[in-house]
Each structure stands twice: as C-alpha cells, then as structure tokens.
Amino acid sequence: MNDRTSNDLDLDHELLTNVGVAPSEATPADLMRAVAQTPRQQLAERWVETQAAERAKGARRVYYLSMEFLIGRTLGNALAALELRPHAASAVHAHAHRLEDVEGEEADAALGNGGLGRLAACFLDSMATLGLPSFGYGIRYEYGMFAQDIVAGRQVEQPDPWLADGTPWEFPRAGISVPVNFGGWVEEVDGKPVWRHAGQVCAKAYDMVIPGHGTRKVSTLRLWKAAAPAHIDLHAFNSGDYARAAEVKNEFENISWVLYPNDSTPAGRELRLRQEYFFVAASVADILSRHLAEHGSLASLADKVAIHLNDTHPAISVAELMRLLTDEHGMAWADAWAQATRIFSYTNHTLMPEALETWPVALIQQVLPRHLQIILRINHELLSEAGRLRPGDDGFLRRLSLIDETGERRVRMAHLSVVGSHKVNGVSALHSQLLVKTIFADFAALWPDRFTNVTNGVTPRRWLAQANPGLAALLDSTLGDGWRLDLDRLRELRPHAEDPAFREAFMAVKRANKERLAAYVKRELGLALDPGSLFDVQVKRFHEYKRQLLNLLHVVGRYQAMLADPHVDWVPRTVIFAGKAASSYHLAKQIIHLIHDVGAVINADHRLKGRLKVVFVPNYGVSVAETIMPGADLSEQISTAGTEASGTGNMKLALNGALTIGTEDGANIEIRDQVGADNMFIFGHRAHEIAALNQGGYQPLRIYQNHPRVAAVLDSISGGRFSPGEPDRYRGVVDALLGGGDHYKLLADYDDYVAAHGRVDALYRERDEWARRAIANVAGMGPFSSDRTIREYATQIWRVRSLE
Ligand code: 26V
16 A cells, blocks of 8 residues: 655655745754654554554554653654655755754653663564554653763763654644542442542643554554643633642643653652553553443453553552452452453563562552552452462461561562563563562462563664664675564574675674764764774663673773783773763762773873773763664673673674673573574673572672782772872772672672683684674574564463454
8 A cells, every 4th residue: 555645755845834944944953853744644644544454353452551661763763664764865965964964853762761661662663563453651751861961070960851842753642631530538438439539630642653664554652741630720820820820730740740760779759659650540541441442341351452561660550450440340359350360461670679669558548549458459369369378378478468568568569560460571581580589489389370581672673774774784785684574584694604705894884883983982072982993882771780890890900901011912992881870879870980080091091002992972872872882892791690680782782793791691691592602702600609609608808808900900999090189089989899798799700701801802803703703693683683572472471463
C-alpha cells in the first residue's frame, strides 16, 4: 500500500505553512521542524491503520508499563524506518545544510536514567518492527534526565527542558483524559468498600508513534501529563487571584514535572509514589476502556491483555486492577485475582538490596488507602497458602510477606510484583540464576515455574544502522541489508575475517569513526586526541559497583609505569569515560572529579609524548552514545561479578566492533559464549568467588601491604599527587577501599585486570589479529538484538502474536 503523501519532501512548503518562516531565513532548527513534518504525517497514517487492523482482529495486546523511556532523538530513526532518508537529505542539501546537522538540532527525549529506560526504548522499536500489538505507557515528564555540566572538574546538574521549544513527535489526544484520585479514606457502604478520595488530578494522553522497520505497523508510546481538573481553578481565576490560581494549578501539575534522577538510592518521596500511581491508574483505566470498547465484557480481559511491569515502579497496578475489577466492576475477588495473575508479568533489573523499592505502610495508607487494604488482603492469602506448604515455618512467612515488619512497616514492591505475576524474569542468565538463589529464593520454593530468564538485547536499527553508517554500509555490501531485521545474519561475517581486503575495509571504518569521535571531543572540550591510539571506553552511569575507579587505578598505575620506563614502546592509549552520577551520590561525584584531576596531570605531562590521554565526555546520553560506541576499540565491562544484572552498553560496543575487557558478570558471560573467549579479555573473581570473599573475611589492607604497585597507586591518589591544591581531596575515596572494606573488591581484581590490559596491548600491536577479533565480535552479536529478546517475551511470557 502506498502512502498518500509523496515521499519527496517539500521543505519550502513545510517551512511556510507549518513552521511559519520564510524559506530563505530558515535556521537549522527550523529545517529540523520542517523535515519532521513528512514523517510525522506518514506516522499518523500508519498509526490509524495499525489501530484499525488490531481492533478489527480483536487482537491480544501487550502493555509495557515503565516509568522510563530513554528515547533519544527521533528524526533519524523515523526517516530510516519510513525509507525517507535520501529524500530528506537531498531536500536539506537544497537549503545548503547537511541532514546530520539538522538532526542534531533535535533535543534528546531523555525520559530515563540509564539501562532500564533505554531497554524500554529498544523494546518499543522491536515491538513495532515485529508488528506486535503493543502500547508503552509512561509519564510525559516536562523535564527529563538532568544535563551534566562539568565545572572545574566537578559535575553540575542542569535542568533538561526538552519540551521548551515543543516536539514535532507527539500527538496530544485531547479527548483522552483520565481522572486519577488520591488520599482520603475508605467507607463501607452496604458492606462494600467505597474510596472517598480527597484529591483528583487529570491524566492527559500524549502519544508518540513508534515506527516499525520493514513494516507499516507501528507501536504507541502513550505518555501521561498531569493537569488540574478543568473545574478546579476557575474560581481563583474569576476572582482575579492569578497567583493563587497558578499555585493551585502547580499543585496538580507537579506530578509529571520531572523525572526522578536518583539512580543511587530509591527516592522514597511522596511525589514519587504519586507519580507511580498516577501513570498506573491512567494506564490501567485506558486499557480497561479499550477492552470494553472492543470486547464488551471484562470476562475476557486476560485473554486479550498482557501487562508487563518494567521493574517494580508500576507494581501498584496489581492493586489498582484488583480495585477496578472488584470495587468498580463488581467482579468476585477470586475471579479478579485469577485474571490479574494471568495478565501481569514482571522484570527485575537489579539484585542490589539498596535498590529494591519499598514504601512505608503509613504513606500508602495516606495516599492510597484502598490500595493498602487490597495489598493486605493479597498478603493474607499469600501467607495462608505459604503456611499450608510449610506449617510453623515463621521465618519463611516473614521473608515472603509483602510487609517488611522490621522497624517502620514497609510494603515490598518486588514481592507484590512477584505475587501478582505469572512470570518473573531476570535480564541475563547469571542474573536470573542469582535471583532464584537470593532475593526470590523463597518465592522460587513456592512457585518454581514462575521464574525465568530473558536476556536483554539492543535494537540494531539505532545502535548499528543509525549510529554507525560506515559499518552499516560495509555490512550491506558484504552481506546485503537483511541484518537490520535479522541480526543473526551477522554470523555470515565469520569467513570474511580471513579476507585481508575485508579486514582493511573494516579497520578503515573504525578509523573514520574514531576520527569522528575525536572531532566531537575537540569541539566539546578543545582536547586533541590521536585516532591512532587505542580508544579504551567506559560509558555508563557512575556507581561503585561498576568500578570506574578500578579503571582509573589502572590508568594511574600505567602512568607510573610509563614514567618509570619511558623508553618502552608503550601502546598509545586514550582512556575515555562518560556517565552521570546521581546528584546525591557523593562518592560517585568524587570519582568523576578524580578522573578530571588525573586527566589534567596526565594530559599535560610531556614525558609521555602523548601516549596516554584521559578524557571525560560530558553529558552522556543516547545521542552522545551514538557518537562514542562506533569509535571504541576496547569496551570496559568491569563490574564486580554478580552485581551488574545484564548491561546493554556491553552489547552496543561489541556490535560496533569493540573488544571487551570484562568480568564474568551479567550478559558479558553470554557475549563471551557467542563471540568466543579468545576474542575477549576476561579477568577477575567470579560471582561465587566474590561471595566466598564476602564470607571469608576479605582484607583489602593486606593486598595494599603486599602489593607495592597497588600501594603506589593508592598513595599517589590519597597523597594529593593529582590534587596538589587540596592534597586531602581524595582521602575519602581511598579510605572507602582501605578503611571501608572495599565493598566491590577492586583490589582483589586489580592484578588480574592489569594483566588483562597487558594482553590488550599485545594484541593491539598486531593490527591484523586485532581486526580479526573485532570482526569476530560483530559476527557473534546476532543473539543480542532486542528483536530476539522481544520474540522470547512474546512467545513465552505475553503470548501475543504479530498480526502479519
Ligand atoms: C541500581 C542501584 C545499584 C546500587 C545502588 C542503588 C541502585 C539504584 C538503582 C539501580 C538501577 C536499578 C534498575 C536498573 O536500571 N537496572 C539496570 O537495568 C538494565 C536493563 O535491564 C541492565 O542492563 C543493568 O545491568 C541494570 O543495572
């Protein structure tokens, strides 16, 4: 079927009629808006068509509930999906601009913190591409992830007003507005509970159409904006009290103002709980009204609806669905529960105990009194079932309970999610094994079949085709273009690794990408990089468990070794860091500062002859990642074994031809199984060995005392070698290792890590051999397409099928 609109972009017309500027005066930002109009119109048509087809077939749909969607920019992806890119490029050329520059005018939609949010965005791309009837539901934050400035080596957070100039990509659904209630109390009326709420806010729907690639099918990302109910501030306005009217309006609208940037400790704030319930209530109501419109009765709900909980943030939807089915629609509790547990499924994204979400019972009582009653009833039934299985085992019941009774009583959202779901999955093989051995061991004893694994993946459209056009073109000319929709085709690269001409072409692409990255760094930081040096890259959120500090210890150790032996033929290295630290995470911010201080000393030391450089690329996000990933030679995936649930940056880097230096953690293990252990640099203690260290009195001070090289590195940092103006600046950082017990075992893995870097250097000297192994990495990445991941969810968990 052909689009009604022509594929040739009439930019002058769009500029005049949609943007409202004279074509001769259009800025690149104007051009961005003008170019967006054609894909926007085509997406609108495809959306209408997709909805009609799904409705006509009475399709079962999956609803992906997530507080975060880290979308990044949309224009490039939309043009590619709609096959409009050549048309757009020539139209922009006619205006004497480059399409890449015009694309660069779009603000990132950074509605997420990191891995979890980006995974949700990759999943939408795959759901659309596979033609799965699907909706993502989330919050239309006015302000996304904070922008990171670096001032004198320190992180400074700036607001991210990504909607300030509007976005061409949203479709406000004026007719879709859902009232959401808060607070108040519960009354019994004729023996039935009635929630007398104290406040109400309106959820207004804004859709983003998610294009599928190689299909006309699209998916929908429906984001909710909080608004005051229309009646509310009329009185203040009428009486001319605008300040009071604005205040009232703000009290309602603040719910969707800002993404919680806290990736270090769960934000136990009331506003956060309100955000969670706000988007859950609007989404579940929307799902039920669509179901009733299409099928007329709720009896078939579980046959037509799958709801996925992306982490525990939407867990309150279990209680909300029960409330709607029983209180509002009069369904019997047991029938409603049978439906709910067929409908929900849940993904856990971290084992770290401090990251597991709990809410004080008293707060839920205050904000959601009816939901608390429902949670307590679910708990009662859970504990009865468990008590029948293990009579008298109070420890078992206490550990399973939805309520943590130690100290202030709190609701365990992970437990609510497990109890309400028919499937619970981890995000890599190791992570899923550890889940049933640790935090969910008791639930696994109760319901062993509920637990499963679905290893993460990334979309090859954004992370290869779009981010790395050079490699994409080489793959197209070598394998054809089928890899975009069938990443397993990359396997066919293996024989080409033995072809010298292919290796040359591959390395030329890598070189060009390194030059592009170097040019970006030059523009942003004024720092010149040597594209001939080994680009050693660690990009991710800053967390102690991810061990950016271990990387930096290696850098300092190498610096000392180079000064001790300047005549050795050192392999030139550029060590690149990027990532944000949660604003309240002091130690993580200190490490960012230390990276800058170490960089300032090393980059200015002429004795090194430019053979070591340290760079911190500010404001890491989706668009910055698209520039960094293709330019990396070495991918640092060095978390303490057993701590990184999966990682997805590891996949993006390997897919772009970087070799991994990494621990046996998360998906690194499965990547190794696919690309081959010879093509990776694995080091460090394994998860069970780390567990043993934790049991057996690990003593980092011993390592310090017995390893002069470790001591020299730590002493130089704590002694002020990199902060001469404030010699004590990094005492605390080093104390966390030596005095604080080195929780993440940096010192235990240091020697093996340095040895692995020695193997990296040796291989980098053999350019041809490096090329072979880099190609082997790309060739092995087929299984890490999010298309594979989504197929597994669709068949094993959601039981949804493509309409085609
Ligand atoms: C982690 C931690 C770690 C310790 C301190 C407190 C804290 C708070 C939040 C988090 C992140 C939790 C959720 C998350 O983003 N997990 C990430 O999900 C990705 C997608 O599945 C996965 O690739 C990452 O390994 C995982 O960290």
